[in-house]
Structure formats: C-alpha cells, structure tokens
Amino acid sequence: MNDQPEAGLPGPESGAGPDAGALETALAQKSALLHEIDHRVKNNLQLIASLILLQSRRTADPAARAALKTVLERVAAVATVHRRLFQNDPLSFDVADFIRDLTGDLAASAGRDDLEIALDLDHIAIPAASAAAFALVVNELLGNAVKHAFPPGRRGRVSVRLSNGDGLCRLTIADDGVGLGGQPPGFGLTIVKLLGQQLHADVQVEDAQPGVRATVIVPMTAVPKPDRASP
Amino acid sequence: MTAPDPLDVLIVEDEVLLAEELAFLVREAGLREVGRAMSSREAVALAAELTPDLALVDVHLRDGPTGVEAARLIVQDVGAVVLFMTANVARLPSDYAGACGVIGKPYSERAVKTALAYLEVCLRDGRAPGPPPLGLTLSPRYRELWDGGLAETG
Ligand SMILES: Nc1ncnc2c1ncn2[C@@H]1O[C@H](COP(=O)(O)OP(=O)(O)OP(=O)(O)O)[C@@H](O)[C@H]1O
Ligand SMILES: [Mg+2]
Numbered sequence: 001m002n003d004q005p006e007a008g009l010p011g012p013e014s015g016a017g018p019d020a021g022a023l024e025t026a027l028a029q030k031s032a033l034l035h036e037i038d039h040r041v042k043n044n045l046q047l048i049a050s051l052i053l054l055q056s057r058r059t060a061d062p063a064a065r066a067a068l069k070t071v072l073e074r075v076a077a078v079a080t081v082h083r084r085l086f087q088n089d090p091l092s093f094d095v096a097d098f099i100r101d102l103t104g105d106l107a108a109s110a111g112r113d114d115l116e117i118a119l120d121l122d123h124i125a126i127p128a129a130s131a132a133a134f135a136l137v138v139n140e141l142l143g144n145a146v147k148h149a150f151p152p153g154r155r156g157r158v159s160v161r162l163s164n165g166d167g168l169c170r171l172t173i174a175d176d177g178v179g180l181g182g183q184p185p186g187f188g189l190t191i192v193k194l195l196g197q198q199l200h201a202d203v204q205v206e207d208a209q210p211g212v213r214a215t216v217i218v219p220m221t222a223v224p225k226p227d228r229a230s231p
Numbered sequence: 232m233t234a235p236d237p238l239d240v241l242i243v244e245d246e247v248l249l250a251e252e253l254a255f256l257v258r259e260a261g262l263r264e265v266g267r268a269m270s271s272r273e274a275v276a277l278a279a280e281l282t283p284d285l286a287l288v289d290v291h292l293r294d295g296p297t298g299v300e301a302a303r304l305i306v307q308d309v310g311a312v313v314l315f316m317t318a319n320v321a322r323l324p325s326d327y328a329g330a331c332g333v334i335g336k337p338y339s340e341r342a343v344k345t346a347l348a349y350l351e352v353c354l355r356d357g358r359a360p361g362p363p364p365l366g367l368t369l370s371p372r373y374r375e376l377w378d379g380g381l382a383e384t385g
Contacts, residue, residue, distance in 0.1 A: 004303060035319070035322075038318070039291070039318045039319055042290075042336050042337050043246070043316035043318050043336060043337075045337040046249060046318070046337040046338070047244075047248060049252075049339075050251070050252040051248060051336060052249045053252055053340065054248065054251060054254070054255075056257065061333060076337075076339050076340075079337035079339075080337075082337060083335050083336070083337055083338075086321070087320075087321075100365065101366070104341060104342075104345075104364075104365050104366075105339045105340075105341045105342070108341040108344075108345070109340070109341060115334055140315045171273065
C-alpha cells in the first residue's frame with residue numbers, strides 16, 4: 001500500500017494516516033458492491049434454474065422433457081459453482097467440495113440409490129476463473145456414468161478420485177458398467193473435449209473392461225493464476 | 232385421523248418464479264403450502280393469520296433486506312420454525328434471528344427436497360434423525376435443540 005499523504009487532506013488526530021477514513025469508506029463501498037453483484041448473480045442463476053424446471057413440468061413430450069432436464073443439470077452445475085464461490089476465498093474454488101455437492105444432486109436426480117459412488121478426494125483449489133469449465137466436465141463425466149453405465153436393475157459402483165501432484169490435478173471417474181460399446185460421442189462428450197482444451201487438460205475417455213474410465217489431467221500452471229495483477 | 236397432517240408451509244419470497252418453484256418442491260415433499268408473501272409486513276401478517284409450522288424466508292424481500300427481522304417476528308409471535316433461503320448466507324446474524332437454519336442460493340431441487348424431508352422429521356420428533364443433508368446448515372440453537380441423532384462432539 002502507498003503511504004503517501006493526499007495533498008490538501010488534513011490528517012485526523014488519531015494518526016492513522018491522512019485519508020484513512022476516506023479509504024475505508026471507499027473500501028466499504030467496493031465490498032458492498034461486490035456483495036451486491038454476488039447476490040444478483042446467485043439470484044439470477046436461481047431464476048434461470050427455476051424457469052427451466054417450471055417449463056419442464058409443463059412439457060408432456062418425454063424427449064423434450066429429458067432435454068430440458070439435461071439443460072437444467074448443466075445450469076445447476078454452474079449454479080453450484082457460484083454457490084460455493086464466495087464462501088471462502090472468492091478467487092479460488094475447492095474442487096473436492098464441489099464434487100461432493102454435485103454427486104448428491106446427480107444420484108438423486110437419476111433416482112439410482114442402487115449405485116455406490118465412492119469418493120476419494122484430495123482438497124484441491126483451482127482458480128475461480130476455471131471453476132465453471134472444470135465443473136461442467138465433472139458434471140458430464142459423472143452424469144454419463146450414472147445414466148449410461150448401468151441399465152435399470154444392474155447395480156454398480158462409480159469411483160471418483162481427485163489428487164494433486166507434480167503440479168497436476170488428476171481426476172479419474174471410473175465405473176464398472178456396460179462400457180462405451182462403440183457409441184459415438186454426443187453433445188456431452190463434445191463439451192468435455194472442448195472444455196478440456198480450454199483448461200489445457202489431457203482428457204481420456206476409454207473402455208476399461210469392465211466399464212468406462214475417464215481421466216482428466218489439468219496442469220495447475222496452465223490455468224490462469226488468481227492474481228490481482230492480471231487483467 | 233390415521234395419517235399425520237402435513238406440515239403447513241408459508242413461502243416468503245419476492246421473486247414470484249422462485250416462489251412458484253418452491254411451492255412445487257413443497258408439494259412434492261408432501262407438505263402443504265398455505266400462503267405466499269413478498270414483503271416483510273405481508274409475511275408477518277400472514278404468519279399470524281395462518282400459523283404455519285414452517286416458514287421459508289428469503290432475506291431480500293420487496294421492502295429491502297428485511298427478511299431477517301421478519302423471521303425474528305415470525306419466530307417470536309407465531310412460534311413457527313423458520314428456514315432462510317438466501318444468497319447472502321454470510322450476512323445472517325450469528326443467532327440466525329431464531330431461525331432453524333439456512334439453504335444457500337442457488338439451491339438445487341435435491342437440496343430443497345432433502346432439507347424439507349429432514350425438517351419434517353425434526354419437527355415431528357423434536358430431534359434430528361442424523362446430521363443435516365448437504366446444502367442445509369442448522370443454526371447453533373437448533374443444532375443443540377435437535378441434537379438427539381447428531382453424534383457431534385464439539
Ligand atoms: N460411462 C459410460 N458408460 C456407458 N456408456 C457411456 C458412458 N459414457 C458415455 N457412454 C456412451 O457414449 C454416448 C455419448 O455420451 P455423451 O455424453 O457424449 O452423450 P449423451 O450422454 O448420450 O447425451 P448428452 O449430450 O446429454 O450428454 C452415450 O450415449 C453412451 O452411449
Ligand atoms: Mg452425457
């Protein structure tokens with residue numbers, strides 16, 4: 001911080017610095033503004049989710065309903081990011097907490113309490129700027145395992161691992177289900193591929209006999225640093 | 232009367248679409264929506280008139296950030312259990328204005344439904360069936376009050 005006194009402003013008796021009061025006021029205003037924007041963003045995301053949910057309830061066509069549901073899940077993944085974003089450090093994002101949150105939502109919305117989802121998560125903070133991209137990737141991969149790996153009646157296990165080492169954040173999502181069966185990628189896996197590029201990540205989705213194993217390796221250095229100096 | 236009466240729920244939310252969605256979730260959780268309010272004054276008056284078991288209260292209402300005071304009055308005058316639903320979790324007073332807890336916005340369908348089911352049991356039994364579900368934070372007072380099933384030490 002700069003200690004230079006502002007010309008023309010007499011310092012208060014306390015000796016806290018000539019314009020400490022003014023600085024404090026400006027800071028308080030900035031912080032109030034930030035909270036106001038944070039509040040707006042969260043409310044508006046809630047509004048978007050509500051609109052989609054309400055519309056899907058009025059939709060009779062099962063295919064249209066299913067499509068709205070996947071849109072809602074994607075929006076909800078981004079919304080979950082924002083719910084968590086301001087809780088601690090606004091510039092970084094805890095991936096493990098997010099995955100825990102998302103897992104509950106996905107299993108519940110799929111109505112599959114016969115699936116075991118095993119989490120083995122190190123606490124890893126990534127910059128807030130990468131949080132939505134990472135969250136969407138996790139959402140697609142985990143969603144696929146829950147939706148496609150186990151036909152009704154087939155029990156199974158999905159394991160999610162998150163670890164940190166050598167400057168790399170490693171995410172593995174593996175299921176012991178039916179496997180890809182040569183199915184071409186749809187929109188979900190396309191999102192994964194594109195966002196993987198954005199995150200400079202190495203993404204593999206492959207048959208693991210049994211099931212599917214998806215690996216995402218994100219270099220912690222390639223993602224933008226939570227640095228005030230960056231534009 | 233064999234089946235227990237469903238809990239009566241008052242929804243206090245100034246965004247009508249969010250209120251509409253909440254009403255859906257309340258119904259799906261097997262509870263009964265008895266009314267909706269958009270301002271603090273309306274909320275307090277409706278609560279006194281309808282004596283709900285549970286009030287879902289947003290902090291920002293039509294007349295400003297008045298949800299906290301409305302909650303305090305609803306708890307004191309009506310004896311309803313209040314649950315905050317707000318994007319401003321960090322700004323709640325440390326005593327939660329007497330409310331039982333908070334769900335942070337943006338919430339998921341699952342978070343609201345599991346929280347409502349959990350609170351229904353708490354209200355019926357006077358104790359928690361276990362730790363609160365993900366997405367629901369209990370106030371210190373209610374954590375103690377419903378302590379029964381919570382194996383927390385500390
Ligand atoms: N874990 C998995 N187990 C079995 N099959 C899978 C798995 N993941 C993906 N698949 C197969 O790959 C296909 C493509 O997946 P992708 O996520 O791209 O699209 P989708 O899930 O069908 O639709 P959406 O665009 O909504 O995600 C799926 O339809 C499915 O057949
Ligand atoms: Mg998919």
